[in-house]
Amino acid sequence: xxxxxxxxxxxxxxxxxxxxxxxxxxxxxxxxxxxxxxxxxxxxxxxxxxxxxxxxxxxxxxxxxxxxxxxxxxxxxxxxxxxxxxxxxxxxxxxxxxxxxxxxxxxxxxxxxxxxxxxxxxxxxxxxxxxxxxxxxxxxxxxxxxxxxxxxxxxxxxxxxxxxxxxxxxxxxxxxxxxxxxxxxxxxxxxxxxxxxxxxxxxxxxxxxxxxxxxxxxxxxxxxxxxxxxxxxxxxxxxxxxxxxxxxxxxxxxxxxxxxxxxxxxxxxxxxxxxxxxxxxxxxxxxxxxxxxxxxxxxxxxxxxxxxxxxxxxxxxxxxxxxxxxxxxxxxxxxxxxxxxxxxxxxxxxxxxxxxxxxxxxxxxxxxxxxxxxxxxxxxxxxxxxxxxxxxxxxxxxxxxxxxxxxxxxxxxxxxxxxxxxxxxxxxxxxxxxxxxxxxxxxxxxxxxxxxxxxxxxxxxxxxxxxxxxxxxxxxxxxxxxxxxxxxxxxxxxxxxxxxxxxxxxxxxxxxxxxxxxxxxxxxxxxxxxxxxxxxxxxxxxxxxxxxxxxxxxxxxxxxxxxxxxxxxxxxxxxxxxxxxxxxxxxxxxxxxxxxxxxxxxxxxxxxxxxxxxxxxxxxxxxxxxxxxxxxxxx
Amino acid sequence: xxxxxxxxxxxxxxxxxxxxxxxxxxxxxxxxxxxxxxxxxxxxxxxxxxxxxxxxxxxxxxxxxxxxxxxxxxxxxxxxxxxxxxxxxxxxxxxxxxxxxxxxxxxxx
Numbered sequence: 075x076x077x078x079x080x081x082x083x084x085x086x087x088x089x090x091x092x093x094x095x096x097x098x099x100x101x102x103x104x105x106x107x108x109x110x111x112x113x114x115x116x117x118x119x120x121x122x123x124x125x126x127x128x129x130x131x132x133x134x135x136x137x138x139x140x141x142x143x144x145x146x147x148x149x150x151x152x153x154x155x156x157x158x159x160x161x162x163x164x165x166x167x168x169x170x171x172x173x174x175x176x177x178x179x180x181x182x183x184x185x186x187x188x189x190x191x192x193x194x195x196x197x198x199x200x201x202x203x204x205x206x207x208x209x210x211x212x213x214x215x216x217x218x219x220x221x222x223x224x225x226x227x228x229x230x231x232x233x234x235x236x237x238x239x240x241x242x243x244x245x246x247x248x249x250x251x252x253x254x255x256x257x258x259x260x261x262x263x264x265x266x267x268x269x270x271x272x273x274x275x276x277x278x279x280x281x282x283x284x285x286x287x288x289x290x291x292x293x294x295x296x297x298x299x300x301x302x303x304x305x306x307x308x309x310x311x312x313x314x315x316x317x318x319x320x321x322x323x324x325x326x327x328x329x330x331x332x333x334x335x336x337x338x339x340x341x342x343x344x345x346x347x348x349x350x351x352x353x354x355x356x357x358x359x360x361x362x363x364x365x366x367x368x369x370x371x372x373x374x375x376x377x378x379x380x381x382x383x384x385x386x387x388x389x390x391x392x393x394x395x396x397x398x399x400x401x402x403x404x405x406x407x408x409x410x411x412x413x414x415x416x417x418x419x420x421x422x423x424x425x426x427x428x429x430x431x432x433x434x435x436x437x438x439x440x441x442x443x444x445x446x447x448x449x450x451x452x453x454x455x456x457x458x459x460x461x462x463x464x465x466x467x468x469x470x471x472x473x474x475x476x477x478x479x480x481x482x483x484x485x486x487x488x489x490x491x492x493x494x495x496x497x498x499x500x501x502x503x504x505x506x507x508x509x510x511x512x513x514x515x516x517x518x519x520x521x522x523x524x525x526x527x528x529x530x531x532x533x534x535x536x537x538x539x540x541x542x543x544x545x546x547x548x549x550x551x552x553x554x555x556x557x558x559x560x561x562x563x564x565x566x567x568x569x570x571x572x573x574x575x576x577x578x579x580x581x582x583x584x585x586x587x588x589x590x591x592x593x594x595x596x597x598x599x600x601x602x603x604x605x606x607x608x609x610x611x612x613x614x615x616x617x618x619x620x621x622x623x624x625x626x627x628x629x630x631x632x633x634x635x636x637x638x639x640x641x642x643x644x645x646x647x648x649x650x651x652x653x654x655x656x657x658x659x660x661x662x663x664x665x666x667x668x669x670x671x672x673x674x675x676x677x678x679x680x681x682x683x684x685x686x687x688x689x690x691x692x693x694x695x696x697x698x699x700x701x702x703x704x705x706x707x708x709x
Numbered sequence: 710x711x712x713x714x715x716x717x718x719x720x721x722x723x724x725x726x727x728x729x730x731x732x733x734x735x736x737x738x739x740x741x742x743x744x745x746x747x748x749x750x751x752x753x754x755x756x757x758x759x760x761x762x763x764x765x766x767x768x769x770x771x772x773x774x775x776x777x778x779x780x781x782x783x784x785x786x787x788x789x790x791x792x793x794x795x796x797x798x799x800x801x802x803x804x805x806x807x808x809x810x811x812x813x814x815x816x817x818x
Contacts, residue, residue: 685814691740691749 075122076135079154082119082164083203085112090196097189106179109192113175113199117168124161133157133565136209136273143212147268155209155272159566162406163206163338166413170330171199173533177421178322180529181428185320191231195326198224202331206338210270211260214339218256218303221332222249228327229319238318248312252302256339259295266292276345280569284349293346293353297360300336305387306364306394311634314383321424324379329386329416334409337393341566344402348570358398358482362489365391367631369496373503374628376613377434378423381504385460386416388497392475395490400574401478402567403560407548408475410559411467414544415459418537419501422453425526425534426508431519436507437612438515445523448531450509452538457505459541461498461595464588467545473588474550480587481579491591498595502602510607552581718769725766732759746798746808750791757787 089112093105100108127133134157143150154160175195182191201224205217223246230242260270266288267275282289300306305313316328327333340347340357347354365388372384389412396405427434429446443450459466462473472494480487513520525531549555564571579587605611614620620628629635736759739752761780768776798808805812 687810687813688741688744695737695741 075119075126076130076156077137078119079123079135079137079156079207080139082116082123082168083200083207085116085119086196086199086203088112090193090200093189093196094193097193100189102183102188105189105192106175109196110172110175110179112196113168113172116199116203117165117172120161120164120168123156124165127156127158127161128562134273148264148270150210150212150270152213153209154207154213156207157566158563159338159341159406160206162410162563163334164203166334166410167199167202167206167331170413170417170537171195171202171326173536174322174326174330174417174421177325177424177530177533178320180527181322181424182320183527187231191228191320194224194227194231195322198228198327198332202335205335209272211263211272212270214342215257215260218299218335218339219253221327221335222246222253222303225249225316225327225332228323229316231319231323235318241312241315241318245312245316248309249302252299252309255295255297255302256299259292259299262288262292262295272342276343276569279345279349282349284351284573286349289346290350290352293343293350294356296339296343296346297353297357300340300394301360302336303339304333304336304390304394306336306360306390307367310364310368310387311630311637313387314380314630317377317379317383321379321420321427324383325417325420325424328383329420330413333386333390334393334413337390337397337405337409340394340397341402341406344567344570347397348400348573354398354400356398358395358479358486361391361394361396361398362486362493363391364388365395365493366489366496367391369493369500370627371630372500373496374613374624375500376436378426378436378439378504378508379420379434381436381500382416382419382423385419385497385501388493389416389460392472392490392493395479395486396475399475399478399482399486400570401475402570403548403557403563404471404474404478406563407559408471410547411459411471411541411544414537415456415466415468415541418452418456418534418541419460421530421534421537422449422456425449425530426453428526428530429523430515431522433515433519436504437615438519439508439513440511440515440612441509441513442523443509446509446525448525448534452531452534453509454505455538455541457501459544460501461599462494462591463498463595463599464592465542465545467541467543469592470545470548470550473591474548476591477550477577477579477584477587480583481577487587491594494591495594495598498598499602502599503606506602506606507612511610514612550584552584722766722770725763729759729763729766732756732762744809744811746801746810749810750794750798754787754791757783 089108092108093100097105127135134155136153136155138151138153140152141149142152175192178191178195182188185191198221201217201220203217205214205221208214208217226242226246229245230239233239233242263275264270267278269275269278279289302309313328313333317324319327347357368384368387368391372381372388375381375384389408393405393408393412396402396408426439426442426446426449429442429449430439433439455466459468462469464470476487476490476494479490513523546555548557548559550557619625626632733756736752736754736756739755740749743749743752761783764776764780764783768774768780801813802808
């Protein structure tokens with residue numbers, strides 16, 4: 075089955091073509107069915123590949139399709155690489171993708187652009203699969219750019235709203251900034267190693283000494299690419315704005331799959347990063363800084379999707395922290411569990427928004443527990459999972475990250491635990507504000523409240539089940555497990571783990587760490603309970619004055635404004651300068667000046683034409699004589 | 710016939726060149742000095758024929774017939790040009806009742 079891996083991206087591509095070309099002809103039901111079916115087929119093939127890979131002794135398979143670029147010593151084959159890492163990503167992308175497709179058939183049912191939406195979703199799945207399957211950086215880059223494009227199309231899906239359209243542009247431009255870093259990094263890889271194939275670059279890199287300056291430069295550039303795609307400081311502001319897209323898009327792209335591309339890319343290039351400890355240190359610091367920054371913003375947001383968006387940024391920060399401390403398996407583990415519970419939470423939020431007639435402000439919600447029982451229970455599970463309370467999936471992955479962080483640096487661990495407490499706080503705050511106490515919306519909204527259709531609740535239930543059991547594939551040794559995921563991924567990270575070594579904490583410390591983080595999460599959840607459920611506290615309205623810290627957090631530390639002031643405004647000024655001074659004055663001046671000079675000169679010269687034919691003939695003869703003389707004396 | 714050919718070939722090349730130069734110069738002077746369009750036209754023909762003669766003379770001198778072939782082309786073109794030129798002169802005359810080129814002083818700017 076591994077040889078047929080090309081089927082996996084092929085199905086969504088076919089789906090995209092059929093739905094995209096027939097979007098005006100196909101009935102909604104057919105478009106939704108084709109869209110979901112193609113992803114389901116991909117999922118089926120992915121499972122078959124996974125099963126075969128699990129039992130196979132050889133863990134890395136290259137499936138060549140054709141030679142794409144052949145120029146000089148640059149050879150870029152269009153080939154796929156199947157190994158535990160890509161197999162795992164295949165399952166996440168197609169599995170979660172399928173559930174979200176099913177959910178979308180319900181959520182987008184009333185939308186006029188239903189077929190267009192499904193064609194974009196299928197295209198997105200196709201590009202994401204290219205990204206994770208490519209056996210070299212170029213194929214990966216196609217997918218990398220492709221998901222950026224689809225993200226743009228889907229964020230701006232309701233493009234008639236100009237705020238949504240500019241959110242789409244913002245996402246695209248921020249991604250482009252990162253992509254440039256990635257691209258230069260890829261060029262540098264080719265210049266250093268003479269190849270772009272993973273199978274050739276990594277063994278060569280493994281022979282290099284650590285802290286090779288080229289490696290450090292390459293890894294920093296790749297990391298810049300990752301900060302764009304995976305929404306890290308300084309390029310994270312696009313992700314919260316990306317909530318302008320329909321909710322399934324937020325779930326699929328901005329939580330479960332696309333934003334993990336940066337993590338995947340670094341995990342894929344793990345050996346390069348392991349040999350560049352300086353970069354890893356930067357990755358870890360950026361990761362924890364992003365995690366804390368986004369978490370502190372999330373605690374005051376009132377838009378249910380914005381809370382989840384900042385939570386995503388924060389969780390991605392944890393994944394980068396894991397990469398930074400060398401816990402590649404932990405990062406991938408968190409990618410997996412986060413995909414489950416964040417997709418669940420977003421889809422649950424979508425279900426709430428659907429029931430509330432497109433209201434997203436939590437100040438207008440409350441008391442939805444009775445009206446939306448399935449949504450409530452599934453979101454409760456998601457909240458517990460993301461808060462890291464055992465035995466739900468988030469606990470295992472977050473604990474693994476924190477344990478590795480503790481071994482690496484105690485300071486980072488303390489910050490990580492604080493971030494985890496914030497996570498628990500804002501997630502339970504969201505839960506209590508949405509589902510508990512009395513309904514605060516309008517009477518009309520209350521009248522329309524209804525549980526979502528089956529096509530939306532079933533994906534929720536499946537994801538909730540996965541959020542509960544998802545962590546069991548990585549139970550650490552001290553809890554009696556044998557960490558199946560770590561063993562499964564071991565071949566991919568072998569070269570790195572040889573250098574970094576395993577976790578050497580004794581059992582007591584490990585238990586203590588778990589206890590601290592769980593206790594922190596529970597305390598934070600209790601604070602949220604007391605404040606938002608028991609005391610019925612509702613966030614202040616926009617125009618009410620609040621404390622300095624709350625204001626900073628509510629306004630997202632004014633980062634958008636700072637960027638606007640420090641980058642956009644100077645750039646605008648610069649382009650205005652170039653337009654008015656360089657273009658209008660200098661370039662236009664020269665061009666039009668030449669034209670004007672010619673006109674003026676000819677105005678004088680034309681007077682030479684007197685109209686006297688005898689004079690014309692005389693001048694002609696004189697000219698010929700002059701030419702002849704010139705010929706005589708110069709040859 | 711034999712003797713005519715011989716006597717023509719007996720003329721040195723320099724004489725031809727000198728003769729043609731004089732003929733051409735007369736043509737040029739005619740074009741420059743005369744006012745009557747028809748006379749100017751004749752002077753132009755004179756210049757053309759001076760060149761034709763020179764071409765033929767060199768052609769014989771080098772024993773290469775292509776110069777004489779070229780002369781035929783020149784003659785054909787000159788005939789066409791005369792037809793057009795005379796037509797123009799006729800039109801000028803009809804409009805101005807004169808063939809004096811000084812009357813045509815509006816060919817400017």
